[in-house]
Amino acid sequence: MHAAAAAALDATPTGSREAWGWRGRTLSRPVATASGEGWLRLVSAPADKAGGKLWEGPREAERVMPPAVPRPHLRERRTWTDGEHGYLAELYDKTTAPTITTHEPILRKAPDLDDAWWDELSTALDTIATVPSHRVAVRQEYLDRAMPQYLGIPIDTKAPAWTTAHGDLHWANLTSPTLTVLDWEGWGAAPAGYDAALLHSYSLLVPDTAAEIRRQLGHILDTPAGRFAELVVITELLQTITRGDNLELKKALRTRLACLTKG
Template identity: 55%
Template sequence: MSSEPDDPDVTARMRKAHTVACGYLGTVVSSRPSDAGPKEAWGWRGRTLGRPVAGPYGPGWLRVVHSPLDKASGKLWTGPEDAERMVPHQVPRPRLRLVRQWTEGDDAYKAELYDHVTGETVSPTPALVTAAPSLSAAWWSDLRRVMSRLPAISTDRTAVRQAYLDRAMPKYLAFLGGPVPTVPPSWCTAHGDLHWANLTGPDLTILDWEGWGIAPAGYDAAMLHAYSVEVPETAERVRQELSEVLDSEKGCFAELVVITELLQSAERGDNVDLVTGLQRRAKEVWHRMRAAGVSNSSSSVCGSI
């Protein structure tokens, strides 16, 4: 979840589109004063806007997605619908009930009506920046269970491409001072955007299934850890709870992949506060990988650093 766009024209356009979507799907925006959740949730740079609504399936969440008309296709456009068809309901996620698409000139819009999710996101932003969240042992157990089920889901969707790794990892990890491996030990299905603003508590629900697909094994665990580096207590908890993945060769490689992506995003002005911590973590992981031998399938390479 991101902040309201800086561009007032984008804000006005998306709020208007949300009103149009309500008309299409027979919903009305609902304040639900007893609900502690957000009343308006923005996606990156105003690409999406979600609000609580009341509609044909009772309380729900209506999200509107915008895309230039010539780019209204591909994995980000179809991700939630693909997840509804292919991701088992044992993976806790909001049920997608209705979808409606329309165009206005050169703009394409999609309205997605989800079941209402109780609770709140663990953080209003992807990265933790101040305090460690209070999460129960049951919450962590549920997360581990989900992360053991996701890799087995069969899909032809792609979250991370080998061509990207070959191009980006040598560039953004050049500060490590040596050749960086770019081919992961293995690939498997991942959520693809597992950060703190896409996880709810006190009961675990995983939001935002736009970008799910095949990624380097360990990718989800690595992403959650990367978004925790500014809160050492939580970073340590992530390493403890997800040690089976993060302590392995595949987990170490996945951390370097995620760090590459976030360092690249910092060039656009995103995640700037994480850069120092991410670079420090990359050096620690890289040194341990080299000490263990990056070509070895070690079951314990990174450890609790």
Template identity: 60%
Template sequence: MDKASGKLWTGPEEAERLVPRRLPRPCLRLVHQWTEGADAYKAELYDRTIGGTLSLTPTPGTATLPPSTTWWSDLRTALVRLSRVRTDRVAVRQAYLDRAMPKYLAFLGGAVPTKPPAWSTAHGDLHWANLTGPGLGILDWEGWGSAPAGYDAALLHAYSLGAPAIAAQVRHELAADLDSEPGRFAELVVITELLQSAERGDNSDLVPALRRRAKEVWAQGCPR
């Protein structure tokens, strides 16, 4: 029950209230909450999505790709509109960046920056299992909130690194977010997060590619 008022608990309802309906996401119709002893439960009823998720996992290994030109255009538009949503929700905390980035990026061999050049509103979990096609849909709004600018594009790209052709497509289609100082910083942020989660056994096969990409971003120049 102590988790029943946290960010993940309230995220979907706050998205329904604050995120514009023109963003492609299923409408939340009903919410039912109850408790049993020390446990809290919540059930949510959404509109049925059209099509299906592009992958069964966050990585594109089983994905139905590549999406269409229209799909990518719709995603770029959605990310811009979402970035402008005003909220006091936080997806990535500065305290986490200060603590984790120097630890997990120590192999870069320099003083790792921890202050984002800019912040904006992000979905916070933009990966292939939360995206639908053939028409774009964005699922799973529990963790949305403020994050380093370019965070969503950087996360989708990081999860794609195990499939170089798809990663290259993400870099091309979302270049406006990634090919910038904020975008390079956001890449280091999500690489930090995924390297940390790999210690728990999540997507450990991505670790070599994540480390290579961090070195590439570092060589390109990042706010120091």
């Protein structure tokens, strides 16, 4: 199907590199096109679940995200159904800088990032937060149900503030030394500070980098809204642990939870 997508978009796969998404849901490859190098991403889903918010996210981001948010340009897209599966093919400009992690969101060693990279990330997050949208990344109803269940403590689940978020800001969706923010499927409204909190939680196995995030993004995290966003992210990641994902983060998440809720 990736080959069929390439043919439909007049693209020719180059090299042997294949980038598989979470649980094999997506397959991406570099391609050559008449307008230069590109990146062809194919999404697969059961036919009755093809479409909706996740499929429209990249196209909406292309339409409304300002230039201050560095991301690959979406050139073309195609959707179709074949038997029991639906497909979305997206042709992007190729990003030359590599992602900071390759196969997973969790950081396991400190990246070499300069102040300019952090400044650009900070500007991007501040800009994303101001983009008007009817899209939703996190729902208050989820917080009401999940936070008491997975945090295991009595807690006020009302978010202090809501802003627009990328919604999946982890190390496999960020490039360096030039910053590009990848994967715009799930962006939308979330508790203020959500993106910074998610990146911080995925960095807990590398304390120096986690501390650097708190230093560089302190204007986001060191606020009541930022601390609440950390609790939201910890809730979500503890839930994923019950499903067998992110198991290595469990102890660090519990330690961070105790730090946020002490006193």
